[in-house]
Amino acid sequence: MNRLLWCLFFWVISQGTYAQRAGVYQFEKNLEEESGQLPPLKVLKEAGIFQEDVLPELKNAKRSVYVFEKNYGLQFDNRAANGFLRDSYTIEIYFKFSALDSWKRVIDFKNRKSDNGCYIYDGKLNFYNFALGTRAPVRANEYTHYVISRNGKTKQLKMYVDGESKVEFTDQNDEGVIDEDGVLNFFHDDLIVKEEASAGAVAIIKIFDYVVEPTEVKKSYLKLNESVLKKPMVPPVATSPPPARPLPETKTPTNANDLPSKEPSLVLSGQVQNETTRKPIKQPTVLVLNKYNTEKQRLKGTDDGLFKIAFEVGQDVYFMVEADGFFPTSIHFTAKELTEKSKNGTIFTLKPVTISESIVLKNIRFVQGKPELLPESEEDLNRLWMFMRDNPAAEIELHGHTDNLGDFDLNLALSRQRVESVKAFLVSKGIASQRISGRGFGSTRPIANNNREETRPLNRRVEFVIKKLK
The missing domain is CATH 2.60.120.200 (Jelly Rolls)
Structure with a gap:
């Protein structure tokens, strides 16, 4: 025994x-x-x-x-x-x-x-x-x-x-x-x-x-x-060798917040898609900017529109995304939003460029009742400038619009002046003035209800139409 x-x-x-x-x-x-x-x-x-x-x-x-x-x-x-x-x-x-x-x-x-x-x-x-x-x-x-x-x-x-x-x-x-x-x-x-x-x-x-x-x-x-x-x-x-033990099962990845504090980092993965068809866009360019619109990183996506970028934890991030044949888009993620997006990935969409189709510059803002541009307009203005820069043969027509408050004739004149302000910005960045024409429509072409306070601001806008591309 x-x-x-x-x-x-x-x-x-x-x-x-x-x-x-x-x-x-x-x-x-x-x-x-x-x-x-x-x-x-x-x-x-x-x-x-x-x-x-x-x-x-x-x-x-x-x-x-x-x-x-x-x-x-x-x-x-x-x-x-x-x-x-x-x-x-x-x-x-x-x-x-x-x-x-x-x-x-x-x-x-x-x-x-x-x-x-x-x-x-x-x-x-x-x-x-x-x-x-x-x-x-x-x-x-x-x-x-x-x-x-x-x-x-x-x-x-x-x-x-x-x-x-x-x-x-x-x-x-x-x-x-x-x-x-x-x-x-x-x-x-x-x-x-x-x-x-x-x-x-x-x-x-x-x-x-x-x-x-x-x-x-x-x-x-x-x-x-x-x-x-x-x-x-x-x-x-x-x-x-010793007897084989069962290999461990594949488990769900931890999220980026679980990274050790020694070298905090996270990675954002995503895909750039056609806004109309939702199909991947081949080899898009993704730019990472700081809050002053200074380029910090630039990378090329894959043929399937995929990209992957590393960031430090705790920072706001500004993106500019562009591709041939599409109008650039800009995106801002707060530090919290970036952390959330890094867990599941994100999708950026670009609007295809089409001759004679009107594109609204949603974030262009002016001083009330005046043609002076507000600082928050810079993001959309830069998108338009990048499009004109990357498509040197393109010609556009700017359209200015107002709501229906105030005098009709004054609104008509104001819409024309605001078009000239946008044109002046593009010319100041090196775009030839002859490539840019403009018209003011005042309050004649609303896209939202002028009788409701919450929708009226949508009518105060600037759009552009591509007249020539190549």
Whole structure:
């Protein structure tokens, strides 16, 4: 009986402890793991090529690397590896991207079913939609030492560049854990928001089934020359891994308010659509402005009209959205509204440009009974100016309107004067005066009930009609 108890004791101990293991992919003319105990990496889409590359970061040393085209990534099959990667791990990559002009996917844990995961954006590491790091030394066409680690007990996820921690947050919903598909994708875009991949090259990938301490991450970076140019000294993969535990289920992402206070950030995703057809607009331009209409960011949307922008928490944001063949629109989100929009995404709509159709400039305001423009008119005035600037052959006719209060003839004259005020603004911004004509209609063309105080202001407006576009 005692012997049986001792056997059971040692069996329990053996199931609860096992050696730390690591696998290394050196890309020496193949995609094999060097010990042969882990499966080779799989090619996503079409295979890249192996070639000698000069590594300036390693004193111009030459070695074999795997070169991949845009969105032609690699995949680690965790099921074929008997669940090698669990909820505690470290992944180390030495790679470069040829383009870093927008969001670029590095690692995907959910096999293309989620937009969440590891990206590089504007030279910063981030784990979308949870944490955005400070600017890191990541540049296009330069190799980067990139490390991500996750502690399964504390759920702390950390990301490093060149040995320095840049992102750290609590991965409460296991977004950084491989899901039921059992695969880990590198450099390959998801199916949610497209056009977020880059071509590039990778020199080494290491996968550890444990958390590598920050001091060891730093040492690994400092000894890059040894690990990349020579065979790295890492524990061999055990031939008898512990019994596989069920992989965690995919859970609903936390919202942006749950980000740690250390580096507060949130990301707004959205789509630009045709106001009339509700279809996506190809490659719209989204500008982020401050309250003084100074441009702070500019990005190009995808062919499906999709965009994604990172912001710091707690700021008001002003947008200007434009696209060929459409009239620009402006949007203002308060800090609270931006936080809410970042949870579910947003849709911006643009009105298609049509010859002879009247477009109302809803937010143009004048001093009561006078032609002087009020400051709040600037937003719509700038929209009209941007349209004229971006369509240099366009010619427009401005229409001025008033309500029916006061003398008819005075209102007619006032509507003409207000048209001249709008024209003067456009001319002051460089638009040729001969491209702008104008007419005043006074109170003769109401669009709302003049007998009701709440609707009468709608009749005090300026519209424009496109007379010529090309």
